[in-house]
Each structure stands twice: as structure tokens, then as C-alpha cells.
Amino acid sequence: xxxxxxxxxxxxxxxxxxxxxxxxxxxxxxxxxxxxxxxxxxxxxxxxxxxxxxxxxxxxxxxxxxxxxxxxxxxxxxxxxxxxxxxxxxxxxxxxxxxxxxxxxxxxxxxxxxxxxxxxxxxxxxxxxxxxxxxxxxxxxxxxxxxxxxxxxxxxxxxxxxxxxxxxxxxxxxxxxxxxxxxxxxxxxxxxxxxxxxxxxxxxxxxxxxxxxxxxxxxxxxxxxxxxxxxxxxxxxx
Ligand code: PXP
Numbered sequence: 001x002x003x004x005x006x007x008x009x010x011x012x013x014x015x016x017x018x019x020x021x022x023x024x025x026x027x028x029x030x031x032x033x034x035x036x037x038x039x040x041x042x043x044x045x046x047x048x049x050x051x052x053x054x055x056x057x058x059x060x061x062x063x064x065x066x067x068x069x070x071x072x073x074x075x076x077x078x079x080x081x082x083x084x085x086x087x088x089x090x091x092x093x094x095x096x097x098x099x100x101x102x103x104x105x106x107x108x109x110x111x112x113x114x115x116x117x118x119x120x121x122x123x124x125x126x127x128x129x130x131x132x133x134x135x136x137x138x139x140x141x142x143x144x145x146x147x148x149x150x151x152x153x154x155x156x157x158x159x160x161x162x163x164x165x166x167x168x169x170x171x172x173x174x175x176x177x178x179x180x181x182x183x184x185x186x187x188x189x190x191x192x193x194x195x196x197x198x199x200x201x202x203x204x205x206x207x208x209x210x211x212x213x214x215x216x217x218x219x220x221x222x223x224x225x226x227x228x229x230x231x232x233x234x235x236x237x238x
Contacts, residue, residue: 005039007213035229134176149186158192
């Protein structure tokens with residue numbers, strides 16, 4: 001049974017559309033917890049397009065389940081993380097021009113920066129997860145650099161329109177997942193997961209946490225936040 005991390009970035013996206021105070025992602029986090037969320041995830045982006053520094057600080061004081069901060073390996077972000085002390089930091093790639101995170105972190109291509117970020121976070125007592133593609137080289141490096149967990153990028157699985165290609169990408173995720181576990185790391189997955197495509201990913205052997213944002217917030221607009229979280233929880237735990 002996989003656990004559910006609810007990404008509440010897009011509650012802040014709605015607020016920032018008007019640069020006002022509502023809806024407050026802090027309210028959404030509380031409702032997500034009431035709906036059964038096992039973790040609350042936020043991405044503090046360099047351009048502050050949705051989550052703001054204040055959100056992270058208030059969430060640190062109010063979230064009672066695991067608080068997972070997604071952040072780039074940039075020194076500014078690592079410094080904020082070390083000060084606010086979320087339970088976990090998931091290191092992600094970040095490009096200003098992207099609509100959302102487009103792929104996994106290229107650990108091999110950013111080895112020194114990733115190693116420095118992991119060390120600083122670990123020294124501060126914060127568990128580190130790396131958001132990477134299900135590629136053996138990236139997974140092996142994650143283990144070598146001392147990450148505690150890997151979140152496999154499910155975007156390519158979610159984007160596949162052809163059944164055969166989708167099935168192949170699921171196999172790649174399962175194979176990558178096995179390698180993550182065999183290295184003794186916790187296994188998570190996320191990006192692009194929806195109420196329609198989540199079940200096969202939740203059933204991957206030894207899957208730990210699924211991080212889901214857009215689809216839950218989209219449903220929450222219509223059915224309410226706790227209800228949307230409850231429905232997703234029932235799917236991944238079934
Ligand atoms: N996991 C990571 C590392 C992400 O960057 C995101 C998007 O912020 C998600 C999961 C959630 O993706 P989605 O909003 O498509 O569910």
C-alpha cells in the first residue's frame with residue numbers, strides 16, 4: 001500500500017493569480033490531512049510563482065504529517081531548507097521557462113552541486129530524496145551520493161498516449177524501483193499522476209510514497225479538498 005503526498009502548489013497558484021491572500025495553501029494542507037494525506041509537499045521555486053517563503057514557514061509550524069519541500073540544488077534554496085527544516089527535501093531540476101518540472105534531475109550532469117546540497121541537508125538532519133528518471137546510472141549515483149530516497153519521475157508514463165508505450169514505461173518504472181530498493185533507498189514516484197492512471201504505479205512492488213498535485217487540486221475545486229484526497233487515497237491504497 002503506497003502512501004500519499006499531496007502537493008498543494010496549485011492552491012497557491014490560484015492565490016497568486018490575484019496576488020491576494022486566498023485561497024491559503026495552509027488551509028488546503030489542513031484539509032488534505034483530514035482527508036488522509038500522509039505528507040504535504042510544496043515546491044518553493046526560485047521565481048516564487050506559487051508557494052511563498054511565508055507559506056513554507058507557516059506550514060512548518062502547522063503541518064502534522066511529513067512536510068516535504070521540493071527545491072532546486074541552488075544554494076539559496078538549500079539555505080532556506082536548512083533554516084526552516086522540513087522533514088524531507090526532494091531535490092528537483094528547475095528552469096524558469098518551464099510550466100512545471102519537465103524531467104528528473106540529471107544527477108550525473110550536476111554531480112558536484114547535488115553532492116554539496118545533499119551533504120548540507122544531511123548535516124542539518126534533513127532526509128534527502130532525489131527526483132530522477134528511472135535510469136540505472138541516475139539511481140546508482142543517488143545511492144552513492146547519500147540520498148535517503150528516490151522519487152521516480154512518472155511524467156513519461158503519464159504522457160504516453162499509446163497503450164504499448166505506456167506499458168513499457170511502467171515496466172521501466174518497476175525495474176528502476178527495484179534498483180532503488182535494492183540499494184536500500186526509500187521509493188517514491190510522482191508527476192502527472194491522475195485518478196485514471198495512478199493504480200498501476202501504486203501497485204509497483206515496494207512502492208512507498210506517491211506525490212500528486214495537479215489532479216487532486218483540480219478535483220478539489222469541484223468536490224472539496226478532503227474529499228479529493230480521500231478518493232485518491234482509496235485508489236492508491238486499494
Ligand atoms: N513530484 C515532483 C518532484 C514534482 O516536481 C511535482 C510537480 O510539482 C509532482 C510530484 C506533482 O506533479 P503533479 O502536479 O503533476 O501531480
